[in-house]
Amino acid sequence: MNDIDKKRQQIASVNEHIESISEQDFEQMSEQSIEAVKEQIEFDRQLKRALNVPVPEGLEERIILNNATQQRSSRFSYFAIAASITLVLSLGLFLPLGPSGTLSAQALEHVHHEEKYLTLDNQVTTEQLQARLDKMGFKLAQLPKEVILATRCGLGGEDSMHIIAEIDGKPVTLFITKLTEPGTVEFNDNFLVGKMRAGLNANLIVIAEEMQLVDRFMEQIGGV
Amino acid sequence: MSIKQQQFESLVKSYYQPLYRFAYWKTKSQSIAEDLVQETFSRAWKSLHQLKDASSAKPWLYTILNRENARRFERKQLPMVELSEEWQLEQVADSKDDYEVLSLRRAIFALPDKYREPLTLQLIGGLSTDEIADALSLNSNTVSTRLFRARAELKNRLSDQTRITNEASHRGK
Numbered sequence: 001m002n003d004i005d006k007k008r009q010q011i012a013s014v015n016e017h018i019e020s021i022s023e024q025d026f027e028q029m030s031e032q033s034i035e036a037v038k039e040q041i042e043f044d045r046q047l048k049r050a051l052n053v054p055v056p057e058g059l060e061e062r063i064i065l066n067n068a069t070q071q072r073s074s075r076f077s078y079f080a081i082a083a084s085i086t087l088v089l090s091l092g093l094f095l096p097l098g099p100s101g102t103l104s105a106q107a108l109e110h111v112h113h114e115e116k117y118l119t120l121d122n123q124v125t126t127e128q129l130q131a132r133l134d135k136m137g138f139k140l141a142q143l144p145k146e147v148i149l150a151t152r153c154g155l156g157g158e159d160s161m162h163i164i165a166e167i168d169g170k171p172v173t174l175f176i177t178k179l180t181e182p183g184t185v186e187f188n189d190n191f192l193v194g195k196m197r198a199g200l201n202a203n204l205i206v207i208a209e210e211m212q213l214v215d216r217f218m219e220q221i222g223g224v
Numbered sequence: 225m226s227i228k229q230q231q232f233e234s235l236v237k238s239y240y241q242p243l244y245r246f247a248y249w250k251t252k253s254q255s256i257a258e259d260l261v262q263e264t265f266s267r268a269w270k271s272l273h274q275l276k277d278a279s280s281a282k283p284w285l286y287t288i289l290n291r292e293n294a295r296r297f298e299r300k301q302l303p304m305v306e307l308s309e310e311w312q313l314e315q316v317a318d319s320k321d322d323y324e325v326l327s328l329r330r331a332i333f334a335l336p337d338k339y340r341e342p343l344t345l346q347l348i349g350g351l352s353t354d355e356i357a358d359a360l361s362l363n364s365n366t367v368s369t370r371l372f373r374a375r376a377e378l379k380n381r382l383s384d385q386t387r388i389t390n391e392a393s394h395r396g397k
Contacts, residue, residue, distance in 0.1 A: 012371035013346065013353055043375065048347050050328035053248055053316040055241045056258055063236050063265050070266060112226065 014040040068191035069209065103156050103179050104187035104194060107205045110155055110162065111173045111192060124150045129163075136161050138176045139200040141222030155179070165217065167208075172217045175205040186211075197223045232269055239285050240265070242348050247289060249344045252312055252333060260296065264289040283355040286345060290359060309333050331381040339374035342367050 010017040014037065029037075101109075124132075124147040132150050133140065138161055146166040153162035153175070160177035180196075180203050187194050194207035195214050204223045206214045243264060247257035267288050268275075275284055313329055332340060345356045353371070357364045 008372045009368060011375055012368040016353060043379075044347065046324060046328060047332075047343075047375075047378070050325045050332060051245060051249065051344060051348050053245055053329075054318065055244045056254070059244060059258065059261070060236055060240050063240060063262055064233055066262055067232065067266060067269055071269075112229075 010037060011040060014044055064190065102184070103177070103181040104184050104196065104205070105189075106156055107175050107194060107207060108187070108189050108192055110153065110175070111207050123148060133161065133176075136176075138202050140176070140204075141200060142220065144174065144217065144221050167213050167216055167220075170209065170213055172206060172208040172213050174217065174221070175207075176202050177205065178202050199223060228272055231272060231275075232265075235268065235281060235285070236265055239282065242350070243285060243289060245348045246286065246344050247293075248316070249332065249340060249348070250289075250293060250337075252309060254312070254315055256296075260289060260293055263292045263296075267292055282349065283351055283359055286349055286351065286359045327382060327385050328378070331378050331385065334381060335374060335377060339370050339377060342370045343374040346371060 006017075009020075018037065126143055129143055129147050129150050136152060136159065144163065144165040147163060148166060148171075149162070149164040151162050153160050155162070155175050155177050156179045158177060158179055160175055160179070163174040163176070165172050165174065176199065184196050187196070192207050192209060193211045193214060194205060195211075195218060197204045197206075197218060204218070204221070206217050206223070208214045208217065240261060244257055244261045247260040247264075248254060251257050251260060264285060268285060271288070275281060313326075313333060316329075317326065332343075335343070341360060342356050342362075345351045345359060346353075351359065353364050353367050356362075356371075357367045360367070362370075
């Protein structure tokens with residue numbers, strides 16, 4: 001590298017230039033060269049200050065929220081499009097959740113894992129839903145209207161029912177379980193909100209992206 | 225929270241600010257910059273499995289942003305209302321910004337894209353010359369030349385601005 005190239009590199013990237021100078025070279029640098037490097041560092045400092053425009057408030061949260069919303073929407077679209085009615089995997093067998101953690105936290109985890117473990121779906125008729133509830137020994141005051149999945153799951157290590165329904169095109173998840181979490185009525189994480197209520201012969205856990213969906217679903221199944 | 229979700233949130237936390245600033249100087253618009261950053265992270269989520277090494281996350285994200293910006297031009301055929309650069313600069317101005325900062329912003333805005341892009345990748349993104357070369361699909365010598373010319377051009381524009389301001393103040397006396 002000749003002197004002109006060195007000078008250009010110094011101006012193009014003063015930090016990389018400084019890193020490339022050995023201690024010996026530095027001791028041999030003229031006062032004028034050192035001054036030029038200092039000026040360059042100062043100019044870059046001014047440039048960084050000018051480039052440092054304000055970032056919109058709440059952008060980080062919006063990015064994370066939008067991503068979570070997109071995952072939920074794409075998951076739902078996938079269910080809606082799939083034609084097969086065969087349920088390939090049982091949630092209870094594959095979810096990597098043990099009895100650790102609270103029931104509400106495990107329920108939220110189950111919802112986050114739904115997209116990974118379900119490969120298909122279809123509309124579940126009222127008759128099919130009632131048959132599956134009967135088989136599990138669960139009762140609902142009223143059946144939900146638009147069910148796209150109803151299966152056994154191992155929430156909390158117990159035989160529970162995992163139902164996904166739709167309200168206004170948005171998924172709402174219902175767990176029916178014999179387990180309880182005393183003192184918990186409402187819960188949430190960064191993306192989902194949920195409510196727990198006592199049902200006819202088991203506990204009802206409803207989870208969705210918005211509380212109004214949870215409330216409307218609770219009302220639909222007579223859990224209010 | 226899944227490991228993927230944790231990785232994603234960690235990336236967002238570390239890079240959303242410099243990515244937004246880079247996008248702002250690239251698009252010269254706050255709203256487009258925000259959309260672009262959203263689209264960048266959305267794409268990053270889908271391709272997160274491709275990121276094998278955390279140390280390569282930074283140039284990877286800037287490359288995604290550049291691609292998403294190119295997609296934006298492919299997608300949008302609608303006529304766009306161009307807002308004046310002066311208005312866009314006013315939107316990001318703060319009462320604490322001094323004359324030096326405002327003059328520099330004007331000069332950076334006026335730089336040709338081919339000079340402004342490597343400069344902002346270097347100073348906002350902290351990318352090395354080689355990383356900039358990869359992100360912009362250029363060779364390293366071209367990047368060095370453009371970085372050199374960007375600074376030379378900025379210094380020229382600043383001295384022109386100072387000269388015009390001085391002449392105006394002389395005429396005012």
